[in-house]
Amino acid sequence: MFDTAFLDLPALSAAGGEVHLPGSKSISNRVLLLAALSSGSTTVHDLLASDDTRVMLDALREIGCSVDAAGGSSVRITGLGGRPPRSPAKLFLGNAGTAMRPLTAALALLGGEFELSGVARMHERPIRDLVDALRQIGCRIDYLGTDGYPPLRIVQTPGVPALTAPIRVRGDVSSQFLTALLMALPLAAGTQDIVIEVLGELISKPYIAITLALLARFGIVVGQQNWQRFTIAAGSRYQSPGSIHVEADASSASYFVALGAIASSACEPKGITLRGVGLDSIQGDIRFVDAARAMGAVVTGGPNWLHIQRAAPGQGWPLRAIDMDCNHIPDAAMTLAVMALYAQGSSTLRNIASWRVKETDRIAAMATGLRRLGASVEEGADFIRITPPPQARDWKAASIPTFDDHRVAMCFSLAAFNPAGLPVRIQDPGCVAKTFPDYFEALLALAQAPAERIPVICIDGPTASGKGTVAAALARQLGYHFLDSGAIYRVTALAAVRAGLAPDAGNEARIAALAQTLPVRFAGDRVLLGSDDVSQAIRTEEVGVNASRVSAMPAVRAALVALQHGFLRLPGLVADGRDMGTVIFPQAPLKIYLTASAARRAERRHKQLISKGFSASIGDLCAALQARDARDGSRSVAPLTPAQDALVLDNSDLTIDETVARVLAEWQARQPFAVSAQG
Ligand SMILES: O=C(O)C1=C[C@@H](OP(=O)(O)O)[C@@H](O)[C@H](O)C1
Ligand SMILES: C=C(OP(=O)(O)O)C(=O)O
DSSP, X not given: OOOSXXXXXXXXXXXXXXXXXXXXXXXXHHHHHHHHHSSSEEEXXXXXXXXXXXXXXXXXXXXXXXXXXXXTTOEEEEOOTTOOOOOSEEEEOTTOHHHHHHHHHHHHHHOEEEEEEOOGGGGGSOOHHHHHHHHHTTOOEEESSSTTSSOEEEEEOSSOOOOOSOXXXXXXXXXXXXXXXXXXXXXXXXXXXXXXXXXXXXXXXXXXXXXXXXXXXXXXXXXXXXXXXXEEOTTOXXXXXXXXXXXXXXXXXXXXXXXXXXXXXXXXXXXXXXXXXXXXXXXXXXXXXXXXXXXXXXXXXXXXXXXXXXXXXXXXXXXXXXXXXXXXXXXXXXXXXXXXXXXXXXXXXXXXXXXXXXXXXXXXXXXXXHHHTTOEEEEOSSEEEEEOOSSGXXXXXXXXXXXXXXXXXXXXXXXGGOTTOOOEEEESGGGGXXXXXXXXXXXXXXXXXXXXXXXXXXXXXXXXXXXXXXXXHHHHHHTOEEEEHHHHHHHHHHHHHHTTOOSSXXXXXXXXXXXXXXXXXXXTTEEEXXXXXXXXXXXXXXXXXXXXXXXXXXXXXXXXXXXXXXXXXXXXXXXXXXXXXXXXXXXOXXXXXXXXXXXXXXXXXXXXXXXXXXXXXXXXXXHHHHHHHHHHHHOSSSOSOXXXXXXXXXXXXXXXXXXXXXXXXXXXXXXXXXXXXXX
16 A cells, blocks of 8 residues: 555556456445344455455444454454444444444444544534434434534443334435444334335435345345335344355446546557456446446446446547436546546536535545646536646646545546646545555556656665665655665675576676576565575675675676666656666666765764674774775776766765655655645
8 A cells, every 4th residue: 555645646658457356345344234233153255455344343343243354355253143232332433434324323223332433524424314313213322522423422221212103314415324224223123114214315326225235135125115215124134144245346446447448558458357346236336337438438347347448539539528417426426527637528527415525525625636637627516517628738737635535546546647748646645545455556557657757766876875775765755666776786696606606707697697587576675586585695794795796797787777677667666776877777857876975884884783783893894885985986887976967965964864855855846746745
């Protein structure tokens, strides 16, 4: 997951390949709660692992259900099965509507003392309609903060309330209130039919269809008339299906359907294939496919797969503008707002008032981001109209605020396909953890950009200048890949010695041949040679000396060029070494030559050695450093010297953090975004 302050996506040019999407949030959290209300255990396969399901699982544990890992993405839930929940309990439910609303109803009916809270935004998301419905049947629920919003306290004596009259609930703010009642009220359906009546127009109806489909899987049949009257038959009992599979998330699919619709396919495989969800999904957001087709996308599909391709020019590309009632696909419709940037004419998305009370005010958030990109946007209480930038030159390089809303972050990544070739900055990309923690990894695995558009920061410099530490920290802060070219020379030296080749001039050709196909891989902090973890082995003094010798061999350096170029991948690279800016990435937009006085570097090395328990003399270390500088600076091939366009940064009097901050400031100053990193 990218948990950086921002993620800069370079302009993307094409996309293709296959992705298996994570599980549906709406199905996962419903199944978890239904399993918790059943007797015995239920194994849930392909469960979504994200913030929303984590808070639900934590809550279920807290109230006394057992939750056991069952291999891979499966968990086994042992339900309460008629036992009272453990109480008192305080439950933190993050920003998960699918946890807050259904748990409120279930716990109010089960009885006990509970406090339900969430993140600050959850305390601004309405819950009054549900609380009013539950109070009608005698449940005691108090507001702990603002009336009508979480946090809530439930203090309920156990025992099922007697329900005679129909229970009424408003359906025009969120369908989750009705879902919550439908999932909880079977607890009270022992000897009586339970009738729920919806007041006002029910929104987001397909989510009620998901609820009914999953209740049926747990043995509860609900009759419904016109989405207004729902009847749970007397004698209904939750019966675990034993095991259940979660479909992939149809809302998450929308970003990849859109990707297929707007990105060209430069090479095979053509288009985007999605696995795990398909045309017969029980999730209403699968209807996003119809909207994407109406805009021009070429979509084919089967029971659990979809394939999407961009239409031929003039036949759906550029996309067609649409005017659509989006009430049935409230989440996926946000993706249409970004697709509208690639359409001819203005697109209007209507009947989306609920956007204003979700993770953020989504109509306002989408309008902000779209305007920053150069679109004209009109917004009303329940609609948004988007007119794309008239010409490629009217697009702007934008820093997109995401307001802690996963969908805002995911949607706007698609703006990186803009015809102006501009990068897009997504602020706080980690907010996708709500439903799709690895979204950006999945996107970047499919997206392509020409090598010259992928940014590289080169950090070259002499030994003990701190370049490795600085480069690694920068890569972490930017979410970029990291090339430790020194480690590559060390691995080459190790591999040569292991192959019986002493690092002598006579073996240059053989070592170069070995370097050509060196099976080196970096996995997090580990360095692998084939399947062998050599992270420790390459750090010995002896390997260091040998690395210096092989690195002076022109044929070896030449053999390692392609391997180093291979590290240049989306979204960008920080490369640390001695010839990154001069030889390997001469086109890099930022080259830093990091140095410090020999005396300061000797001191640093001395501290390092002492901390590892070795004794050393600063004088000797200083002399050794100077000798190494002279050797590196005078070798015939790729001598250590600043590139002509490098910025020489002497960090003799700077800490590592200060050095990183300086380089980052240089990088930021070179970015085209009109708005600052945080703004
Ligand atoms: O029941 C559900 O799983 C959901 C219902 C929808 O909310 P509303 O009914 O508030 O529109 C949707 O936006 C949300 O992401 C999930
Ligand atoms: C509205 C959403 O979430 P929640 O389940 O918290 O309502 C969403 O995921 O877009």
